[in-house]
Amino acid sequence: MTTDQFSFTVTKTDGAARTGEIRMPRGVIRTPAFMPVGTAATVKAMYPDQVKALGADVVLGNTYHLMLRPTAERVAKLGGLHKFMNWPYPILTDSGGFQVMSLSALRKIDENGVTFQSHIDGSTHVMTPERSIEIQGLLGSDIQMQLDECVKLPCTDAVAEKAMQLSLRWAERCRVAFGEQPGRAMFGIVQGGAVERLRIESAKELAQLDLKGYAIGGLAVGEPQEVMLRMIETVEPHMPKEKPRYLMGVGTPDDIVESVRRGVDMFDCVMPTRAGRHGQVFTRHGRMNLRNARFAEDLRPLDADSKCVASNTYSRAYLHHLVRSNEILGMMLLTWNNLAYYQELMAGLRKAIADGRLEDYIGEVKESWAKGERDGKAENGAVAASA
Structure with a gap:
């Protein structure tokens, strides 16, 4: 109203x-x-x-x-x-x-x-x-x-x-x-x-x-x-x-x-849109650079649990290809993903405050980011070892 x-x-x-x-x-x-x-x-x-x-x-x-x-x-x-x-x-x-x-x-x-x-x-x-x-x-x-x-x-x-x-x-x-x-x-x-x-x-x-x-x-x-x-x-x-x-x-x-x-x-902030135009994404799993070679054959979506089509539908391999090829669609999809994540984060913060569990929610969010960073480092190491 x-x-x-x-x-x-x-x-x-x-x-x-x-x-x-x-x-x-x-x-x-x-x-x-x-x-x-x-x-x-x-x-x-x-x-x-x-x-x-x-x-x-x-x-x-x-x-x-x-x-x-x-x-x-x-x-x-x-x-x-x-x-x-x-x-x-x-x-x-x-x-x-x-x-x-x-x-x-x-x-x-x-x-x-x-x-x-x-x-x-x-x-x-x-x-x-x-x-x-x-x-x-x-x-x-x-x-x-x-x-x-x-x-x-x-x-x-x-x-x-x-x-x-x-x-x-x-x-x-x-x-x-x-x-x-x-x-x-x-x-x-x-x-x-x-x-x-x-x-x-x-x-x-x-x-x-x-x-x-x-x-x-x-x-x-x-x-x-x-x-x-x-x-x-x-x-x-x-x-x-x-x-x-x-x-x-x-x-x-x-x-x-x-x-x-x-x-x-x-x-x-211009960060989610600017980052998306340059191959960077924000997700529940943390930040990823889609230019990285480790995504070249990665068939997973950016975030299978996201409600955003850009996040749950297109493979990381395809998005990697779009970014490396400087295709406009890549910029559009990654920007879409980033803004979706930012709004999902805000909705989560609003709900956590309303429920009186903000500190627990922040802990869960940060642990998810940390796990994504650990997994990313391990994947980078595997790609480097196989090169």
Whole structure:
């Protein structure tokens, strides 16, 4: 049952972990949730109805890419992003800040915003907090993110603090620009690098803005997992418990499991789709590289017990052949498998929290990954010995 307003309800907790529902006019997002990334108005190598059938309640679109091509104004003219990409369910758009940091050839950051050159044609653009919200409004997304400055880690405390303070000021400007939009939400982004006092200050100051939700940004940018988890543990007590918590750009299945354990509700990452296009798969048995010679005559499916056709039907030998031949079908099937596994993992986490057995479930999941890794090493050794 949807609503004409944005709301979030925690339905069950297990330790710091929680399961719940975000209700919006375009649908209900079950949390913990993984959001497939549809950077340029498409989840690469997937049909929209496939993405929904796998269990995704929401997808992510990218402000930076869409403002450059085909432009937000054109998307709005064509009826908005939902109609444009044939996805009538919730869409979250990021602010474009991370892509400006990572993709633009030249950029200049000041109090007003970011001036940068397009990675496509070198044209110059200015992204202010107000312009970011305007673009997201033109796209028509349901959840919009504030513009923030995302720094690369490691960095000095001074660099982290400067970016965090600027992001706080930009959050206030984004809040004003967003105004009141019934049924839609704007989320703030906690910054502060790997410095605990800065993360706490950022979380506390953002909470004062009384936004609809809060994200933890500036992680999954090369730091060790232990640093990421420590930052989550640091900010979680200072994030409003009645608001959804979104860990941006994360991550591997293990990253997700450990973050859910620490109270995170929402995730996005290009990893399952990008890995699928490069021959890597995620399954209950762990991660596999289908380029590996040990799969050349392996008639087993990726996962016979999976409900996904890509996972339970095609042999590893056939998928190995497709990958080695650079066939498009290989990219499609492996992406399909990966997104299916991520959604199966999220469903398992939600059920485990609801049943009060999260720790047992995590233990079972990790043992299955470990067994798959042991079996893979043994198979690699057998192939090498017979070569």
